[in-house]
Amino acid sequence: MLSLHQLTVFLAVYEQGSLTRAAEELGYAQPSVSEQIRGLERTLGVTLFRRVGRGVVPTTVADTLRPHAERTLAAAEETRLAAQRVKRFETGTIRFGMFGVARLYAGAGLVADVLARHPGVRVELVGQNSSEVAEDLRRGRLEAAMIAMPSVESEGMQVTPVARDEIVYISADPETLSSPITAKKLAQASLVMPETTWRSTDSVRTLLRQMLHETGVNPATRIEVEDVEIAVELVGLGLADSVIPRGAAVQLLPRLAPNAGWVSMKPKLYDMFAVVHRAGATLSPAAQLMIELATKRIQSIATPM
Template sequence: MLSLHQLRCFLTTYEHRSITAAAEELGYAQPSVSEQIRGLEKTLGVTLFRRVGRGVVPTTVADSLRPHAEATIAAAEDARRAVASVAALETGTIRFGMFGTARLYAGAGLVADVLARHPGVRVELIGQNSTDVQEDLRRGRLEAAMIAVPTVSSEGMQVTPVARDELVYISADPERLQSPVTAQRLAEASLVMPETTWRADDSTRTVLRQMLHETGRNPQTRIEVEDVETAVELVGMGLADSVIPHGAAVQLIPRLAPEAGWVSLRPKQFDTLAIVHRAGATLSPAARLMIELATARIQAIAEPVRPR
């Protein structure tokens, strides 16, 4: 079986025209190098050196092998360097999960932070939807993610809350913003809600479901759309009201629905923004970096939660 070690011994011997010298350079005893070369000759089925009195003389086969041996060693060295470079976060790809309001608040800034520190890396911010992120985490495709979760508990997952984000009622009708919205009023409201496709898993909806369930009512939505932006625009047009995270309201209402405003629910409801990864996993330096930067970004916007 051909091995890099054999090729290394071969090259050093070829250059020195001497097994003893090669052994010295490689830090081995002479018979060890001798054995490697004998093994190489055996696996290749050729004679590489003529043993002649003092020293050894390469055959023409050795001449032919040499450049290929060098190329192979160099390729192996390249591989090692490439990995080292990736490990040092100089090159390679950093993949991180981020979904929903977390990405809305911190996505671009987080990428900017990473690129500022590590200009050579590629960054992948994964998260078409909440279910996919959870699935990717579970399947190991994602090492860690920051997502909004309704409750801090998940099968085999370690969930570390970093901030909480109040859910607010938004409306273009100032009347409805005069006082905090109770479950009863919420149940009677005409709502537009985003994340249609993933409604079963959406964090905000889960929170609302719980809130209404406690008062014996079912959630009602008049309009279903995919993204928060569309929902906010519809609210701005006065076609419905909605419930979205406070941070989203702050960012989107001035831009998309200047006429609208927001008010708390009663009792106040919160999404929890948390770092999630597989329980018991040892996180890579890249993942730890992303967690650190993402947490800083999020806590600058949403209300920090200090885990004890």
């Protein structure tokens, strides 16, 4: 079997024209070098050096093989270097899970943070919905993720809360916003709920259901959409009200529904942000970096825990 070691020794002998000098250069004893060359000659089935009195002389076969050996060793070295560069975040890909409204808190800004520190890396923020992220984590395609309160059953998953954010009621009607929203008011409301929020915030969904159930009314969502942005736009158009995390409201209302505002619920509800990864896993430096930066960014908007 051909080996990089054999090629290294071959080149050393070729350049030195002597087994002894090659051995010195490589830090080996001379017989070891001799054995390597013999082994290479045997595996290739050719004679590489003519043993002639004092020293050895490369054959024309050795001349032919030399550039190939050099290319092979260069490629191997390049492989090694690539690993080192990835280790130092000079290159490579960092993949991180993030779904639900979490991306509103730490999406583009998080990517910017990573690129500011490590200009060479590729960043992938993956995850459309909770089940996809949960699946990716379970299957190992994702090492870690930042999510807005997992409906992910924590089967074998380690969930670490990092911040919480109030759930608020948003509306384009100033009258509605004049006082906190009680269960009774909520039951009478006409709501648009984004799928992402709805699905990702288990506690909120449960609490909302509870509040609605108390009034004897079934799901009051008049409209269901995929993106929270669309929900906010619809609120801005006065077609419905909605319930979203405060950070999302602060960030989206001015841009998508400048005429709308937000008010607390009564009692107050909270959404939760958490880091999640497989229980018992040792996190890679890349994952640790992403967790650190995402946590920092989310905690600057929501309330640290």
